[in-house]
Amino acid sequence: MFRESKLPALQICLLLLGNSLLSAQSRETASQPPATTRIESSPWQFETLVLNNGTEYAGLVQAMRPEEIEFAEIFRKPGQPMSAVIRAIDPADVVKLQRLPSDIRQLMMARFQQFRDRAAIEAGSMQAVVLKPALHAGRTTFQYDGRWFALASTADEESTRRSIVRIEQIFGAFRQLLPPRVERNPRVRILLFGSLDEYHTALRKMKLAIDNLAVYTGRDNTIVAGAEISTFARELAKIRAAHEAVMRDTDADYDRFREQLAALSKLLARRGFTRKQITDEMALRKAAWNKQYDQLVEQINEANRRNEAKFNALTDRTFRRLYHEAFHAYLQNYVFPPDQIAVDRWLNEGLAQIFEAGQLDANTLRIDAPPAITLRTLQHDLQGPTPLRLATLLKADDDSFLATHRTGSSQRHYLYAWGLTYYLVFEQGLLRAGRLDSYLANSQRTRSDRFEQLVGMPLSQFEAQWRDFMLRMQALR
Numbered sequence: 001m002f003r004e005s006k007l008p009a010l011q012i013c014l015l016l017l018g019n020s021l022l023s024a025q026s027r028e029t030a031s032q033p034p035a036t037t038r039i040e041s042s043p044w045q046f047e048t049l050v051l052n053n054g055t056e057y058a059g060l061v062q063a064m065r066p067e068e069i070e071f072a073e074i075f076r077k078p079g080q081p082m083s084a085v086i087r088a089i090d091p092a093d094v095v096k097l098q099r100l101p102s103d104i105r106q107l108m109m110a111r112f113q114q115f116r117d118r119a120a121i122e123a124g125s126m127q128a129v130v131l132k133p134a135l136h137a138g139r140t141t142f143q144y145d146g147r148w149f150a151l152a153s154t155a156d157e158e159s160t161r162r163s164i165v166r167i168e169q170i171f172g173a174f175r176q177l178l179p180p181r182v183e184r185n186p187r188v189r190i191l192l193f194g195s196l197d198e199y200h201t202a203l204r205k206m207k208l209a210i211d212n213l214a215v216y217t218g219r220d221n222t223i224v225a226g227a228e229i230s231t232f233a234r235e236l237a238k239i240r241a242a243h244e245a246v247m248r249d250t251d252a253d254y255d256r257f258r259e260q261l262a263a264l265s266k267l268l269a270r271r272g273f274t275r276k277q278i279t280d281e282m283a284l285r286k287a288a289w290n291k292q293y294d295q296l297v298e299q300i301n302e303a304n305r306r307n308e309a310k311f312n313a314l315t316d317r318t319f320r321r322l323y324h325e326a327f328h329a330y331l332q333n334y335v336f337p338p339d340q341i342a343v344d345r346w347l348n349e350g351l352a353q354i355f356e357a358g359q360l361d362a363n364t365l366r367i368d369a370p371p372a373i374t375l376r377t378l379q380h381d382l383q384g385p386t387p388l389r390l391a392t393l394l395k396a397d398d399d400s401f402l403a404t405h406r407t408g409s410s411q412r413h414y415l416y417a418w419g420l421t422y423y424l425v426f427e428q429g430l431l432r433a434g435r436l437d438s439y440l441a442n443s444q445r446t447r448s449d450r451f452e453q454l455v456g457m458p459l460s461q462f463e464a465q466w467r468d469f470m471l472r473m474q475a476l477r
Helices: 006-025 037-041 102-116 118-128 157-177 196-205 229-270 275-335 345-356 372-382 390-395 398-405 411-427 435-441 447-455 459-472
Strands: 047-051 056-065 068-075 083-089 094-098 132-136 139-145 149-153 188-193 214-217 222-226 359-361 364-366
Touching: 056 083, 056 102, 118 157, 139 157, 149 157, 157 188, 157 229, 157 275, 157 345, 188 196, 188 275, 196 222, 214 275, 222 275, 229 275, 275 345, 345 398, 345 411, 372 411, 372 459, 390 411, 390 447, 390 459, 398 411, 411 459, 435 447, 447 459
Parallel strands: 149 188, 188 222
Antiparallel strands: 047 056, 047 094, 056 068, 068 083, 132 139, 139 149, 214 222, 359 364
16 A cells, blocks of 8 residues: 655655755855857847737747747846746737847847756756866865866765856856956866865865855965755755655555455455446545545655755855855956956955856846845944944955954945945946946055045045935845
8 A cells, every 4th residue: 555654754854954954054144168258248138029908028039930929028137037938929919029130139049048058058068077086085086177267176076067067157257247357377276175074174274264155265376165065965866766766666556556456346346336336436546546646746846846945045055155256266367466456355345245146147147136135234234323434444454354254243344345336336337448447556546535536526425325325225136
């Protein structure tokens, strides 16, 4: 008979295990060649389709047939991943169809195809990554040599490949928004540890006392990162195998169940039950079995969904820290080498936080919305009795920011650095028309003087405008 008790016990165990792994992590508060620069840098443009009932869709026509128009409605809400719905529309219902010029349409279709194939592309890219396994202290480690970075990993192979693909993507995305000014060698070095114990051991050897999941040391040109990804990945594989075993057992049970039904049908016939009575009894027993089977499948699917969600949350948090530190490395190596131009620490950290919170759509990094928690926390601090003054932020040195890993007070420096940089980038076009270069090149003046020249007004006047803007801003996610 159906062993109903197997799955609930398994599901509870797995979900508790997932929570324990995540709680440990939460302490930290292509086979396809790259797209051309033209595809990556051109802005999104859409075709529009209007129905006779007034409904309007924005997206791209996928196919035109006499019986239907296949239209991809594309959604790009600020701060959210891009999504699309493919609609089959009767041409008789269409009152207006605005098409793109053929050259622009070709570019947009190529970009949309990147989005549609992203999962397949990433999977293909993961397999295309050339890893060199090595035996170190009795265990297998992996080495990778790429254009932008060299990586050494103690994580499992799948997690290592996934990390490499994501980091390659983010370096490509950085190029779109801050094009490289220099070609630097040697490449950035990345040390990826598959467990937090290994990570903290490495930090102690480097004499670094921090709580973040990743850190970039400019002195060594090295990013060090760690997470329990490998542990979770192994447990997730065990979970999937256990679920598959449950389904195999259930299939075997069903074969035995069918044999029992056949034997029961013959027994009932020998005892004089009518054909209808036997048929009804068989139908009832089959319905009960199917109900149990459907419940089992739903429970397994729900367990898998929850565990995948937990794993995705874990990897997302890890990748965002990697993106943050990768930006520091990219800025130092390819845009503003410290021996040529010094980047103010508040600006460096502010930009890193903006890029960290971005959404990757194919090979495009979207930094078009503020993270809700960060914005709300800053707004709360600005409304407090003693908000951090911008003059203090502009003068903050490296130690003021490094201290945030050990004290809550300096966390405000990161918070205000994000808010100030966000305003400058999105409201004053800091990344456009050489404004950033001009600001950084003016190093002979004081930081306050340089900043006032950048914004074109006294610091006190600017601070009042900035504060008002940040308090009025709404979080979009």
